[in-house]
Amino acid sequence: xxxxxxxxxxxxxxxxxxxxxxxxxxxxxxxxxxxxxxxxxxxxxxxxxxxxxxxxxxxxxxxxxxxxxxxxxxxxxxxxxxxxxxxxxxxxxxxxxxxxxxxxxxxxxxxxxxxxxxxxxxxxxxxxxxxxxxxxxxxxxxxxxxxxxxxxxxxxxxxxxxxxxxxxxxxxxxxxxxxxxxxxxxxxx
Numbered sequence: 001x002x003x004x005x006x007x008x009x010x011x012x013x014x015x016x017x018x019x020x021x022x023x024x025x026x027x028x029x030x031x032x033x034x035x036x037x038x039x040x041x042x043x044x045x046x047x048x049x050x051x052x053x054x055x056x057x058x059x060x061x062x063x064x065x066x067x068x069x070x071x072x073x074x075x076x077x078x079x080x081x082x083x084x085x086x087x088x089x090x091x092x093x094x095x096x097x098x099x100x101x102x103x104x105x106x107x108x109x110x111x112x113x114x115x116x117x118x119x120x121x122x123x124x125x126x127x128x129x130x131x132x133x134x135x136x137x138x139x140x141x142x143x144x145x146x147x148x149x150x151x152x153x154x155x156x157x158x159x160x161x162x163x164x165x166x167x168x169x170x171x172x173x174x175x176x177x178x179x180x181x182x183x184x185x186x187x188x189x
Contacts, residue, residue, distance in 0.1 A: 027142075035170070036170055039057075040161065041106050056143075058071070059072055059142070068088050073086070111170045
């Protein structure tokens with residue numbers, strides 16, 4: 001269910017179902033070209049993440065090795081929560097930042113612009129990562145909350161997603177600032 005309100009009370013937001021499977025699956029996306037994925041994410045305080053102190057926020061992968069895809073995960077450390085980005089072009093965690101506070105909504109945006117991934121949180125560019133020239137993102141399904149096709153128990157947290165948007169182009173920093181400021185999609189309220 002795609003929603004338009006960002007009121008923070010889960011009115012129309014997508015909530016993880018505590019344990020099993022991916023929750024929103026958007027099919028037939030081409031991630032070998034420029035794209036932008038934007039979503040608002042709410043992580044409640046004391047959210048329990050899966051084994052390894054991380055949980056899948058969104059991506060196209062079917063397993064940890066990111067074969068044929070990419071993923072953005074939420075990581076927990078003693079200092080708080082941060083984001084990791086991994087892709088099949090590097091098969092390694094590419095980004096980590098402690099920028100995510102709990103009990104509030106955050107706008108998380110991943111942009112592919114040519115051979116780069118750009119990761120934004122609340123309109124701030126927090127990381128730029130090189131994608132190898134031969135990267136082939138063959139997976140065309142985008143999932144939120146768990147790996148594509150995941151069936152096993154995942155995490156006990158309730159993470160909310162709202163205003164999920166996918167653009168078949170890279171959006172520049174001004175456009176991302178507009179999404180954050182207006183808490184909306186680019187076409188208007």
